[in-house]
Amino acid sequence: MNDQPVPAESTERVPRKRPDQTGGPGSSQPTEPRPHDPTDAAAAIAPPAEDGTGGAPNPAGPPGPTELAPPRGTGDVLPPESWRWQAATRLAMDSFATAGYAPIETPIFEHTEVFERGVGVGSEVVGKEMYTFSDRGGRSLTLRPELTAPVMRAVLGHNLHRARLPVKLAYAGPMFRQERPQKGRYRQFSQVGIEAIGSMSPAIDAEVIEVGDRYLRDAGVEPTLLLNSIGHLDPGCRTGYLKLLTEYLVANRSALAPVDIERISLNPLRTFDSKESRTIEVMRRAPMITDHLCDDCRNHFDAVQSHLTKLDVSYTLDPHLVRGLDYYTRTAFEFTAGGLGSQNAVGGGGRYDGLAESLGGQHLPGIGFALGLDRILLSGFQTKDQSSPVAAYVVAIGSAAVEQALAIATHLRAAGIGADLDFLDRSVKGQMKDAARSGGRWAVIVGDEEIAGNNVTLKDLGTGEQETVALDKLEDRLKP
Numbered sequence: 219m220n221d222q223p224v225p226a227e228s229t230e231r232v233p234r235k236r237p238d239q240t241g242g243p244g245s246s247q248p249t250e251p252r253p254h255d256p257t258d259a260a261a262a263i264a265p266p267a268e269d270g271t272g273g274a275p276n277p278a279g280p281p282g283p284t285e286l287a288p289p290r291g292t293g294d295v296l297p298p299e300s301w302r303w304q305a306a307t308r309l310a311m312d313s314f315a316t317a318g319y320a321p322i323e324t325p326i327f328e329h330t331e332v333f334e335r336g337v338g339v340g341s342e343v344v345g346k347e348m349y350t351f352s353d354r355g356g357r358s359l360t361l362r363p364e365l366t367a368p369v370m371r372a373v374l375g376h377n378l379h380r381a382r383l384p385v386k387l388a389y390a391g392p393m394f395r396q397e398r399p400q401k402g403r404y405r406q407f408s409q410v411g412i413e414a415i416g417s418m419s420p421a422i423d424a425e426v427i428e429v430g431d432r433y434l435r436d437a438g439v440e441p442t443l444l445l446n447s448i449g450h451l452d453p454g455c456r457t458g459y460l461k462l463l464t465e466y467l468v469a470n471r472s473a474l475a476p477v478d479i480e481r482i483s484l485n486p487l488r489t490f491d492s493k494e495s496r497t498i499e500v501m502r503r504a505p506m507i508t509d510h511l512c513d514d515c516r517n518h519f520d521a522v523q524s525h526l527t528k529l530d531v532s533y534t535l536d537p538h539l540v541r542g543l544d545y546y547t548r549t550a551f552e553f554t555a556g557g558l559g560s561q562n563a564v565g566g567g568g569r570y571d572g573l574a575e576s577l578g579g580q581h582l583p584g585i586g587f588a589l590g591l592d593r594i595l596l597s598g599f600q601t602k603d604q605s606s607p608v609a610a611y612v613v614a615i616g617s618a619a620v621e622q623a624l625a626i627a628t629h630l631r632a633a634g635i636g637a638d639l640d641f642l643d644r645s646v647k648g649q650m651k652d653a654a655r656s657g658g659r660w661a662v663i664v665g666d667e668e669i670a671g672n673n674v675t676l677k678d679l680g681t682g683e684q685e686t687v688a689l690d691k692l693e694d695r696l697k698p
């Protein structure tokens with residue numbers, strides 16, 4: 219916000235003094251926690267609040283100009299949390315790139331039919347959770363609830379599959395679903411993910427899963443990988459199985475929870491996802507898809523497992539794992555993590571060999587995953603690369619030094635060293651306090667003496683040690 223109260227010291231108009239003149243030894247040491255202190259990192263976590271309800275109502279109340287809290291289920295990511303956020307995204311995209319996945323950006327909104335045809339009207343995401351609106355031209359548009367269908371649309375629309383197969387793409391960005399907000403479940407949330415399009419090989423299933431697993435481990439999440447195969451739409455495979463399952467569900471209809479009864483006709487596989495204890499009990503004895511796979515799907519699944527074993531990726535077979543989006547075929551998987559409560563899925567994915575055709579394209583198989591960034595951060599993502607990149611704070615003693623301070627900061631930045639300085643005419647004491655808040659390690663102090671001597675006084679804000687450094691050696695001295 220721009221209208222934050224101005225810090226008290228900024229209004230001080232006292233003459234600027236050297237830091238070592240402001241009191242006894244070490245008086246200019248930071249007394250507040252450094253912004254990059256990891257113990258302080260959680261302090262600035264912004265909404266979405268743990269319960270995902272968004273910020274508190276504007277305490278000012280009417281006649282305030284605007285509601286200052288973001289919409290329910292959404293939130294602002296503020297520093298220092300935003301550094302963690304950015305680091306997690308960068309780590310993902312860099313990690314995906316090492317396996318050949320190139321970044322793709324698609325629009326935040328799409329023609330609604332991309333999701334209706336791609337993800338399927340039978341899915342809860344499309345049936346109940348989309349933010350759909352008509353634009354001024356009367357077109358039905360939808361804020362993307364996921365990115366697999368848009369990525370496939372883009373691949374088909376630009377004929378990427380005519381160049382080199384498989385097409386390997388990676389993405390990071392916001393998605394939108396009108397779900398009931400709670401911890402780890404928001405209406406705007408972020409995903410990072412990859413899609414590998416154009417290969418039927420079980421080896422690529424294993425590659426995709428390994429890339430997701432490795433990123434989660436590098437991000438400090440200890441994931442459990444659940445793996446299943448849900449076959450393909452053929453009377454000798456999933457279609458035949460669905461008939462059996464439907465018969466079983468109809469026979470046990472009275473034992474199912476009422477909310478699950480409508481799933482029998484809409485999407486019988488989803489009964490495996492029910493949170494209702496009555497339904498869970500019924501599903502324990504239900505026929506399993508893995509007992510009804512056709513030979514091709516069975517062989518594919520066996521090969522995926524054998525590749526994963528070779529890659530040392532441990533997995534748990536979960537014959538009840540069915541994914542919530544209709545495009546899945548064969549391999550289906552989910553990564554779960556502890557400490558997240560009921561929203562413990564940090565990511566999921568699978569094969570979607572019929573998606574391209576649903577969108578009106580040719581047969582083009584694919585597999586991918588998306589990971590929920592909000593949940594990765596909630597489950598304790600840490601990296602070294604997560605604090606302010608400001609290394610040096612340039613302190614000007616006296617107004618004549620301001621010009622030199624800005625020139626030094628600009629020079630350091632051009633050399634790739636993060637630098638900041640005062641813009642509120644603070645006293646030297648105020649600048650030293652601000653230096654501590656900036657997250658930088660160094661205070662670079664310039665006054666008349668330093669200007670005359672063509673040097674600076676360099677202070678290590680951690681140890682309090684000071685030294686004089688020639689101006690033309692400063693860049694080398696500050697390089698890590």
Ligand code: HAM
Binds near residue numbers: 364404591
């Ligand atoms: P999904 O399982 O719907 O799959 O979402 C993937 C991940 O996004 C979830 O495991 C979860 O971590 C996160 N997520 C989903 N909804 C929310 C929410 N409301 N709030 C916070 N996080 C959420 C897909 O989206 C597929 N497109 C994945 C895929 C890619 N399949 C093949 N390729």
